[in-house]
Amino acid sequence: MEYSILSAVVELSASRTDPYGYTIAASIARADEGRGLTAHGTLYKALGRLVESGMLVAAWEAPETAEGEGRPRRRLYEVTAAGAKALQTHANEKLSASTAFTPVPGRLATS
Amino acid sequence: MKGRAGLPNPGLTVWVLRWVALYTRGLPEGAARDRADEIASDLFEHNAAAVAADQSKRATTLSILTRALTGMGADVLWRERQLQQEHRRQLSVASPALRTRYSRVARGAVALGAAVAILTLASTIRVLTNVPTAWGVSSVTGQIAVTVGVLLALLALLRSSSRILGALFFAALSLPLCLAVAQNTMYISLTLAQVMQSALAPFAATSYYLAFAVLFIPAYLLIAVFMTIAVRLRALHRRIRLEAYTPAHETTMLY
Numbered sequence: 001m002e003y004s005i006l007s008a009v010v011e012l013s014a015s016r017t018d019p020y021g022y023t024i025a026a027s028i029a030r031a032d033e034g035r036g037l038t039a040h041g042t043l044y045k046a047l048g049r050l051v052e053s054g055m056l057v058a059a060w061e062a063p064e065t066a067e068g069e070g071r072p073r074r075r076l077y078e079v080t081a082a083g084a085k086a087l088q089t090h091a092n093e094k095l096s097a098s099t100a101f102t103p104v105p106g107r108l109a110t111s
Numbered sequence: 112m113k114g115r116a117g118l119p120n121p122g123l124t125v126w127v128l129r130w131v132a133l134y135t136r137g138l139p140e141g142a143a144r145d146r147a148d149e150i151a152s153d154l155f156e157h158n159a160a161a162v163a164a165d166q167s168k169r170a171t172t173l174s175i176l177t178r179a180l181t182g183m184g185a186d187v188l189w190r191e192r193q194l195q196q197e198h199r200r201q202l203s204v205a206s207p208a209l210r211t212r213y214s215r216v217a218r219g220a221v222a223l224g225a226a227v228a229i230l231t232l233a234s235t236i237r238v239l240t241n242v243p244t245a246w247g248v249s250s251v252t253g254q255i256a257v258t259v260g261v262l263l264a265l266l267a268l269l270r271s272s273s274r275i276l277g278a279l280f281f282a283a284l285s286l287p288l289c290l291a292v293a294q295n296t297m298y299i300s301l302t303l304a305q306v307m308q309s310a311l312a313p314f315a316a317t318s319y320y321l322a323f324a325v326l327f328i329p330a331y332l333l334i335a336v337f338m339t340i341a342v343r344l345r346a347l348h349r350r351i352r353l354e355a356y357t358p359a360h361e362t363t364m365l366y
Contacts (some may be wrong), residue, residue, distance in 0.1 A: 070154070
């Protein structure tokens with residue numbers, strides 16, 4: 001869940017979309033087709049854990065912005081250097097694990 | 112907390128926010144407010160996105176309800192963690208004397224609870240291995256239920272956020288525990304059964320009820336001890352909280 005969140009925040013920031021609770025949940029659901037939106041409790045508990053561990057920083061947007069648009073204020077998240085590094089390490093591990101288990105044609109044991 | 116006009120699910124929004132208010136009750140103000148505001152924003156954005164995508168009201172309701180219901184376990188765990196963190200923070204700023212007193216009472220409570228749990232577990236194992244298998248599990252249901260209860264009470268006692276509740280659980284379980292042990296004494300230890308029989312005989316000769324009253328003396332003692340622990344822990348918790356929110360120069364005036 002934590003890596004999915006980090007990845008979603010990075011993607012949202014890259015696409016110039018504000019990363020806050022709902023957009024993060026929607027981004028995770030889009031990345032993992034067939035999966036619904038992450039449960040409130042699971043999402044915000046994980047976000048809190050990531051902020052505590054220094055992988056994300058959170059800041060409430062200015063109340064005037066929210067009032068101007070007639071909606072509740074959003075808590076915006078940003079990936080820190082430590083979070084980006086952890087995400088990169090996870091991606092590398094996933095990549096090396098997938099290449100390690102890729103069967104090579106013609107080299108399978110026959111006896 | 113009112114549902115916003117124009118949104119497809121104002122009733123559901125109110126229901127979810129009520130749940131948030133319930134599980135954030137008694138938490139530090141900042142953490143509770145942040146969580147409530149974040150969920151309020153999420154619900155609004157979810158509804159707005161559903162309206163923009165022309166999603167049916169039923170599908171949106173189902174989606175929000177699923178998210179709220181499936182996250183309830185995580186909400187409760189998050190609350191527990193917040194309470195523990197707050198308790199640790201308050202304890203860290205409490206005076207050394209208060210800290211020592213608290214840890215002494217907590218250690219004593221855990222030691223006593225663990226001893227009761229170990230004895231209960233050992234007696235249940237004896238009962239399960241000695242009761243004739245033909246009688247089935249139903250004959251020892253009470254003993255098993257009490258054992259599960261005692262283990263849960265020990266779990267609560269081990270956590271700083273639920274220690275008082277754990278002590279109260281132990282107090283409440285003392286009578287059923289004593290009754291279950293008394294009913295199954297002959298399967299726990301024949302020697303113990305004989306000792307109990309001879310000790311209770313003089314009382315039973317006077318009155319059957321008197322013998323019963325004497326039989327439950329260990330339960331009364333356990334109730335008294337665990338209730339005392341709960342009361343003392345509560346008093347210490349209040350003093351720790353008071354010290355945490357009172358400037359240092361004022362705490363000396365409080366006692």
